[in-house]
Every structure is written in structure tokens, then in C-alpha cells.
Amino acid sequence: MNENEKNEQVLDYEEADIQAEEQRRMRRKKRRKMVAIQRIAFFIFLLIVIAAAVFVALYVLPEGKITPGSWNIFSGGQPQPSQTELVVVEPATETELETAPEPVQTETQPVTEPPVDSAQVASALEEAKLLAAGYDYDGAIAHLQTVAGFESSPEIIAAIADYGKAKNACVAVDVTTVPHIFYHSLINDTDRAFNVDVLGEATVNGMNAWMTTVEEFDKITQTMYDNGYVFVRLRDLVVESTDENGNVSFSPNMNLMLPPDKKPVVLSVDDLSYYHSYEAAGYPDKLIIDENGDVKCHYVTSDGTEHIGDYDVVPRLNTFLEAHPDGAYKGARGLIALTGYNGVFGYRTDADYELREHLMSDQSDWLSAHPEFNRQTEIAEATKIAEALKQEGWEFASHTWGHLSVTNKTADELRIDNEKWVNNVQNIVGPVDTIIFAHGNDIGSWEDYSSDNEKYQYFKSAGYNFFCNVDGSLPYWVQIRSDYVRQGRIDLDGYMLYESSIGETTVIDDMFLASQVFDSRRPTPVIANGES
Numbered sequence: 001m002n003e004n005e006k007n008e009q010v011l012d013y014e015e016a017d018i019q020a021e022e023q024r025r026m027r028r029k030k031r032r033k034m035v036a037i038q039r040i041a042f043f044i045f046l047l048i049v050i051a052a053a054v055f056v057a058l059y060v061l062p063e064g065k066i067t068p069g070s071w072n073i074f075s076g077g078q079p080q081p082s083q084t085e086l087v088v089v090e091p092a093t094e095t096e097l098e099t100a101p102e103p104v105q106t107e108t109q110p111v112t113e114p115p116v117d118s119a120q121v122a123s124a125l126e127e128a129k130l131l132a133a134g135y136d137y138d139g140a141i142a143h144l145q146t147v148a149g150f151e152s153s154p155e156i157i158a159a160i161a162d163y164g165k166a167k168n169a170c171v172a173v174d175v176t177t178v179p180h181i182f183y184h185s186l187i188n189d190t191d192r193a194f195n196v197d198v199l200g201e202a203t204v205n206g207m208n209a210w211m212t213t214v215e216e217f218d219k220i221t222q223t224m225y226d227n228g229y230v231f232v233r234l235r236d237l238v239v240e241s242t243d244e245n246g247n248v249s250f251s252p253n254m255n256l257m258l259p260p261d262k263k264p265v266v267l268s269v270d271d272l273s274y275y276h277s278y279e280a281a282g283y284p285d286k287l288i289i290d291e292n293g294d295v296k297c298h299y300v301t302s303d304g305t306e307h308i309g310d311y312d313v314v315p316r317l318n319t320f321l322e323a324h325p326d327g328a329y330k331g332a333r334g335l336i337a338l339t340g341y342n343g344v345f346g347y348r349t350d351a352d353y354e355l356r357e358h359l360m361s362d363q364s365d366w367l368s369a370h371p372e373f374n375r376q377t378e379i380a381e382a383t384k385i386a387e388a389l390k391q392e393g394w395e396f397a398s399h400t401w402g403h404l405s406v407t408n409k410t411a412d413e414l415r416i417d418n419e420k421w422v423n424n425v426q427n428i429v430g431p432v433d434t435i436i437f438a439h440g441n442d443i444g445s446w447e448d449y450s451s452d453n454e455k456y457q458y459f460k461s462a463g464y465n466f467f468c469n470v471d472g473s474l475p476y477w478v479q480i481r482s483d484y485v486r487q488g489r490i491d492l493d494g495y496m497l498y499e500s501s502i503g504e505t506t507v508i509d510d511m512f513l514a515s516q517v518f519d520s521r522r523p524t525p526v527i528a529n530g531e532s
């Protein structure tokens, strides 16, 4: 071995040493890595054990099942466990104590909560079903969560999941395209309503043009429901906010949510006063509250027998929507537009009856026939009706006290009339912010109400923010401005039904087929009539 070979060998040894060292370093690194992995795995295992322990403590051990939702404020709290129950409860085993570090109850604490009450679950599910039918999914879920221990009821958990899904499937309504339909009182007896000999031709023509028969109403209601229409409130179309000075402002409601196959519609009912002029024409004569607390009609048939029942829009629609709660958004009904000159709901509440001033002949005749008349009694009865109607979801609007043509009146005349409305109608139904103009009038054109519109300024100052006219020529007409909301209404009356049924194109064609609704007992042709 020469010098060079020696040197080469030394180099080889050195290289081998370096390689060995490198391998040792790699092994150390690998070992450290393994140790780290083992530590992480152990840590994860520990976490799982702790989570399991917490789960066992909260949900499995009955004595640990005390959750925020388990204290039911509505049932007055769960019954306290008796002494016997304390004795029969098995103590937690050694293992359970190890895996469940949470403090376990001592014998002096109430230990068991009874399993979730099945009757309570059933009634909560029923109530939630009704809320959800009216598209109030949040309300339905919140209601279910009030049940003590709802987390352990599979039915409630399933219902909450279903309502969450249904809510997510809803879409926002375009509130600027919502139609508004309206009725007057319903004709129950076509023989009387269309009797020219008794009522005269002018009155019969009026009844024929403005009114809807019970049979027509039922067909329209059922068909619109079948076609996906859902009643919403006029105020559901907007978001109303009030500033620190009490000024209200409006913007379109972007969160009026309905299933995609549903179509919102606003409803109003005009002139719910049972005017003296209706007396001979076969209408109910007043609203009453029946033994169940429901608003019904008092109706005397032509043979003189008295009946209590669904003889007009309000109770008839209530009955329909109780059977079909998905026909109304969050329990909405409609706006009842009231005048004051003949009182409201068939009660002679107006001051003129008491003062015996400015009376029309039919008012004087009525007073002569009712010597027992007492205005305060009438007001008290009508107020009970108004309260019951509000409970049922109805809202009120002014229709002006004297059924005025607002277009032809001065701002001062409108003020005098509105003061009468306040003193004779608002005292019964409470304050309102909606005016439904009579005769389909308006206080301006289709263009925005302007700040120099004196009548608009007066109504604003008197608290009105929602204004409605009649426009049977457009499928919808909604004007949402920061300081007011205005909507056109479509009359579902004899004239509209007739025109549509003989093939004229009308705005109701999208809602239902008039030819399948029109009451063949009507005199034809139905002639347009200026009154409404």
C-alpha cells in the first residue's frame, strides 16, 4: 500500500464515519418524530376521553341532565323529585366517576328530572305546526325549544330540522309586485239583494256592481288558495323605522320570505258598518261574538229566523283560514276600512244618533224603532268586537267618516271629516295609520305625493302613512317612499266578475277564472256604478 492508497483508505474511513454519523442523526430525528406523533396521538385520545366524559355527564347520566332549556317557565317548572325517587336512583359507578369529572349530585340535591313530558311535546309540536304553516319557521323552532329537555325528544329534534329546511327553501317576495284585493259585504240572499220592487233599480244596480255573493266569495277564496295565494299585511311589505323625533320612514321589506310557489296578496274589506241601506237587501245586521269568543254575523233570514254564523267576509275567511292556515302569512287577515256616519259593525255608535243631529231619514227611522238606544252601550259592544277582530289578525283603516270623495274636498273639509272619524271610530278601534279612500278616490295622481300637496300634508300630520285607492286596471300597484306607502286595490265585485266572465281581459285572470265564479243569479249585464 503506497502513500496514495493509504491516504485514500483514510479518506474512505472518514467518509464511512461521516455516513454513520449521518445515519445516527437520521435515526435520532426519526425517533423524535415518532415521540412527537405519539404525544399528539395521546393528546387527541385524551381530548376524546374528556369529550366523552362531558357527554356522559350531560346526557347519559340522568342526574347530570340539567341544560339551559330544561327549566320550563311556562309549566311553572318541573315537579320536584320525591324522596322515593331519591332512594331508587343508582349512585354513579366508580368508572363513571372517573370518566365524568363534573361534580355529581349529592343526595341532598334534587336528582332526577322526569323524562320529557309526552303531552307537552305533543302540544308544542301542534303549536309549532300552526306557526310553521303560517311561514313563521323561526317562531315554530323557538316554541319547540321552550319544551323542557327538548334535546332528548327525537320528534322535536326532527321537527326543528324540518322547519330549518323549510325556512331555507323560502325566497324573498318582490314587495313592489304584490296585489291588493277587496270586497264589500257579501250577498247572502240574491232574491232580496236583487229585488227591484223592494229596493228600486238604482239600489239593485249598486248591489249588483259592488257586492260579491257568498258563493262567489267561496269559489274565489278556494281557487286563490289552490293557486298559491297567501294573505299578507300591507305593513308586511315594508320596513318601518322611527327616528329619535318620532318620524317614521319606510323602505321595501327585502325579507318577506315565502316558499317559491306562493304568491302574496293583501286584502281589505270596505264599509263594515251594516248601513241602514243594507237592511232590506238580505245582509247580516251586525257582528257579534259567539260563545267561543269568535266574531260571527247576526243574520235574520227572509222568514224572520235569527242565525249566528259566517254570513260575511270576516267570519267566513276566519273559518277558511283556520282550516287552511298556510293561506295566511303569520296569521294575517285583512284591513277593515270603516266609515263612521252609520256607526261600525252594525252598532249605532255615532254621536249624531245621540245628539239627534244631521240625521238622514233611515237613521231617524231606526231610532224610532229602537227607543232603548244608548250610545255608550253601542260603543261598548262595538269595542268588544274591535278587540276580538284584532285578536283574530284583522287591522283597521279609515274609510273617511262620511265616505267622502277626497278628490273633490278641500284639505279643511278632510280635516273636519277626519276629526269626526277620530271621535266616533278611533275611540272604538284605536289609532290607525292607514286610510283607504272611498269611491276609489285619491288625493293625488299616480305620481309621488309631493310636499306641496295640502291634503297629503294634512293626512300625514293626522298620523296616516299608508294610503290606498282603487285601480282595477293593473295587476298590482305599490309605491313605497320614505315618508309613505301607497297601494292600488283590485275590486273583486260583481262588475269585475261580470266583465271578466264575458271575456274581457282583466287583472283577475291570473288569480282565478271569473267564468267559473260568476253567480248566474245576478241580473245581467252588470252595469258599472260610480259608488264603492
Ligand SMILES: [Zn+2]
Pocket: 270, 271, 399, 403, 438, 439, 532
Ligand atoms: Zn266604501
